[in-house]
Amino acid sequence: MFDFDLAVLGGGPGGYVAAIRAAQLGQKVCIIEKDKLGGICLNWGCIPTKALLKNAEVYQTVKKADLYGINIKSISVNFKKNVDRSRSVAKQLSKGVEFLMKKNSITHFTGFGKLESENNINIIQKSINKRISAKNIIIATGAKPKAFQNIKIDGKYIIGSKEALNLVEIPKKIIIVGSGAIGCEFAFYFNSFGAEVEIIEMQKTILPMEDSEISAALKDSFISSGIKIHNNSKVQSIDKLKTKIKVNIVTENGNLQIDGNIALLAIGIEGNTNNIGLNGVGIKSENGSISINSHCQTNISNIYAIGDVAGPPWLAHKASAQGHMVADLIGGKSVHEIDYFNIPNCTYCQPQVGSLGLTESKAKDLGHNIKVGKFFFRASGKAMAVGNTFGFVKLIFDDQYGELIGAHIIGDGATEMIAELNMAKALESTWEDLAMTMHAHPTLSEAVMEAAMDAFGSAIHQ
Numbered sequence: 001m002f003d004f005d006l007a008v009l010g011g012g013p014g015g016y017v018a019a020i021r022a023a024q025l026g027q028k029v030c031i032i033e034k035d036k037l038g039g040i041c042l043n044w045g046c047i048p049t050k051a052l053l054k055n056a057e058v059y060q061t062v063k064k065a066d067l068y069g070i071n072i073k074s075i076s077v078n079f080k081k082n083v084d085r086s087r088s089v090a091k092q093l094s095k096g097v098e099f100l101m102k103k104n105s106i107t108h109f110t111g112f113g114k115l116e117s118e119n120n121i122n123i124i125q126k127s128i129n130k131r132i133s134a135k136n137i138i139i140a141t142g143a144k145p146k147a148f149q150n151i152k153i154d155g156k157y158i159i160g161s162k163e164a165l166n167l168v169e170i171p172k173k174i175i176i177v178g179s180g181a182i183g184c185e186f187a188f189y190f191n192s193f194g195a196e197v198e199i200i201e202m203q204k205t206i207l208p209m210e211d212s213e214i215s216a217a218l219k220d221s222f223i224s225s226g227i228k229i230h231n232n233s234k235v236q237s238i239d240k241l242k243t244k245i246k247v248n249i250v251t252e253n254g255n256l257q258i259d260g261n262i263a264l265l266a267i268g269i270e271g272n273t274n275n276i277g278l279n280g281v282g283i284k285s286e287n288g289s290i291s292i293n294s295h296c297q298t299n300i301s302n303i304y305a306i307g308d309v310a311g312p313p314w315l316a317h318k319a320s321a322q323g324h325m326v327a328d329l330i331g332g333k334s335v336h337e338i339d340y341f342n343i344p345n346c347t348y349c350q351p352q353v354g355s356l357g358l359t360e361s362k363a364k365d366l367g368h369n370i371k372v373g374k375f376f377f378r379a380s381g382k383a384m385a386v387g388n389t390f391g392f393v394k395l396i397f398d399d400q401y402g403e404l405i406g407a408h409i410i411g412d413g414a415t416e417m418i419a420e421l422n423m424a425k426a427l428e429s430t431w432e433d434l435a436m437t438m439h440a441h442p443t444l445s446e447a448v449m450e451a452a453m454d455a456f457g458s459a460i461h462q
């Protein structure tokens with residue numbers, strides 16, 4: 001007899017969703033977490049960053065209160081309080097997950113778990129070791145930030161996202177290396193609170209995974225906010241001096257040295273695959289990610305891997321969707337396979353970015369005959385009313401049946417608006433479905449309807 005039907009290693013969004021769903025299906029479940037429940041997402045990722053970004057947005061709005069007819073005589077920032085609010089939201093949510101574990105009768109072990117065999121995990125809790133057995137195991141150990149071989153995070157002058165979330169003083173100048181979602185979010189955040197920000201990105205655009213028009217628009221917006229951007233530039237080394245740093249970069253035009261107070265490394269992540277017993281059990285991994293099939297099963301049939309440790313995209317909603325699917329599978333339910341072509345990507349700086357499916361260039365590379373529709377928020381009544389007209393919706397349809405194959409939004413509310421297109425793509429909707437579905441007026445979402453109309457030549461408002 002096994003101690004548990006299912007043991008989940010890691011209590012992030014992948015792990016805790018899998019645990020709850022399996023418990024709902026009547027499985028006897030345990031979850032092993034070495035730190036706080038909720039994982040990176042709730043404690044050091046998605047949620048605390050969004051709290052900080054909201055603080056930054058509020059500050060930006062207050063600064064332009066005059067536009068809305070409101071006079072504010074003097075504004076000052078309590079930067080520590082801004083960080084405290086973010087930490088308290090994270091704490092509240094982690095407690096919430098703890099409550100859900102109890103509610104669903106899931107046994108919660110605090111400790112570092114290591115696979116000992118196909119059915120056994122050794123849990124190291126302080127100095128005590130505990131061995132549990134389970135019929136099925138889900139590995140959901142997440143990922144850690146990548147570092148350069150010659151540049152180590154020291155937590156003071158060279159920091160990662162965790163330290164950036166906890167900085168209680170606004171740095172005079174911060175150099176952000178890498179301009180994916182995390183780099184761009186922190187660029188907006190620090191710049192909003194008055195730090196001088198310089199971004200170094202080795203690709204030719206910022207947010208390099210996005211449609212090039214979206215990346216270009218974000219770059220324009222950042223530059224007009226005073227953020228400096230070096231594309232096609234590689235960091236070679238960072239010199240630490242007494243009170244500042246010097247970042248040595250190689251650009252298209254030669255070598256450059258940039259001074260700053262802090263460098264934030266946001267150059268990607270790699271799976272937490274070390275010391276968890278993969279080799280001993282014979283679980284295959286590649287480039288720092290556990291290898292899985294379409295059901296997240298590893299090469300050992302009763303062991304599954306989900307979330308960041310199982311490779312890209314490194315997103316919380318992908319981790320929890322995989323957790324849900326695997327729990328259903330183990331619980332004997334028929335499962336919805338994950339549609340990896342319909343995963344939303346969101347960046348929560350201002351302007352926000354939300355996207356899914358194919359970019360225009362990818363669609364062309366894949367041989368699609370496409371129709372592209374766009375609608376700019378400058379022509380949206382709602383955008384004008386709320387006082388933020390930056391950005392646009394760009395939709396890509398396959399010409400043959402008019403099916404939606406890509407959606408890209410930049411502007412206020414983009415990360416909420418993308419959900420409609422997510423559903424539309426899941427239902428294989430066409431431009432007509434989007435164009436003929438009545439959208440409430442006035443809403444920013446009308447831009448989606450107008451962009452769909454534009455693709456086939458029937459936009460009304462532009």
Ligand SMILES: Cc1cc2nc3c(=O)[nH]c(=O)nc-3n(C[C@H](O)[C@H](O)[C@H](O)COP(=O)(O)OP(=O)(O)OC[C@H]3O[C@@H](n4cnc5c(N)ncnc54)[C@H](O)[C@@H]3O)c2cc1C
Pocket residue numbers: 009010011012013014015032033034035036037038039040041042044045046047049111112113114140141142143161162182272276306307308309314315316317318319
């Ligand atoms: C700054 C930042 C911002 C982000 N913003 C977003 C966002 O807005 N939207 C989004 O979708 N994604 C975002 N992400 C990514 C998101 O956090 C991850 O994709 C998500 O947390 C992955 O979930 P997971 O369950 O795979 O792993 P994690 O959340 O990393 O959880 C893994 C857990 O396993 C535990 N663990 C590891 N090894 C062991 C072990 N051997 N024994 C016991 N426990 C172990 C860890 O302590 C951790 O709690 C962000 C990430 C960062 C760093």
